[in-house]
Amino acid sequence: MVELRSDALVLRSRDWREADRQITLLTRDAGKVTVLARGVKKSKSKFAALVEPLTLGRYLLHRGKAMDILIQGEIVKPYFSLHQDLLHYATAQYFCELVERSLPNNEPAVAIFILLVAALEILEKDANPARVARCFELSLIDELGFCPALEGCFYCGQQSGPYYFDFAHGAIVCGQCPRSQDSILISGAAVAVMKRFLKQGFHRLAICSVSATVNGEIGRVCAGVFRTSLGLAEIKSRSFLASIEKI
């Protein structure tokens, strides 16, 4: 019997038949896998909490052809505090959707597993989920191989903003150089914060001051990169996040 024993995070969980659930795990060793968890909807199931989204655990899976089967597992961290605040919960779900939709099945993605776990750890402690979200988006884009070129204008190398972010090149261009039609204006301050996020990641993020305007600019650039480079046009949890930010 082929088994997989790995640390993993539950990205998604959905009902499957009467008492089962189908979960999507991001495992440390085998990347994204789809798993059938039998009988977990029954009230006495000892695996019920193990298949809840945003749960980090150690899982033992039987590798199947179409789907893996959950054999055993134990919770390492349930990220309980993320369930207690709507904004933090919605942000965590947004991270999970981004990862789920940008990764293929069964391809190891250790760096992204570490990135996602680190993001959830930081999100638990940070009072500003939007700042963590921008840092996570940029780090994910970097890990997926689409790191934007931010060291001056793509054509002439000009070092002072404002710039335009050109999605066709994945780079910034100055106002004097040619740019594609879907380019968006981005301030020098936003470029500086993006460079900081890409260089230092979550390190000392709590002391990094990011204004709402700069956050919005970085958010639009990342959404554009996800759309043009990864084909993620509509990110459902992002729409929900935007709706709850208003109330």
Added chain:
Amino acid sequence: MFYPEPIARVIEAFQKLPGVGPKTAQRLAFFVLSLPREEVVAMARAMVNARDKTRYCQSCGNFSDAETCFVCRDSRRDQSLLCVVQDPRDVLALERTREFKGLYHVLGGAISPIDGVGPDQLRIRELLARTGGGSFREVVLATNPNVEGEATALYIARILKPLGLRVTRIAHGLPVGGDLEYADEVTLSRAMEGRREF
């Protein structure tokens, strides 16, 4: 196919039921064949009747055979207490306890951002309209104790509290007849959090 066409069609129909595979569908089909004709007709009529006559209560969203359901019609119930649940089946589960004497509001699901289910897909606007009149003193949030249910409860609490209502959440803990040794960490820690004077 090994079966005559009418039997094959019954087997195919039974297979559409949740949790029924080909073998069970065959067993059910042969059981139906063994029944007197009148019973089979009564069974088929009951199903069609239920499908045709069941609708949602205009007030709470529960299953009903009239404009309002049996709970909303009952004037003896506490009209100032409202229990919010995800599904009409949750109403039946709570009614079986005979403990809750207030009214219900059925949301029709739970918020799941990753699946594209937001507040607009649920009956939250109707809940706001119902509670906005000031006739309720307490709203009990009885959504499922999972991530989606918690998020839904958080969202509703966030929009109802400014209205000055008392918003409560059902308790979490161990199932009766359960075993501490086999309970998971999350359930145990919640049970510990929700302990009360003995």
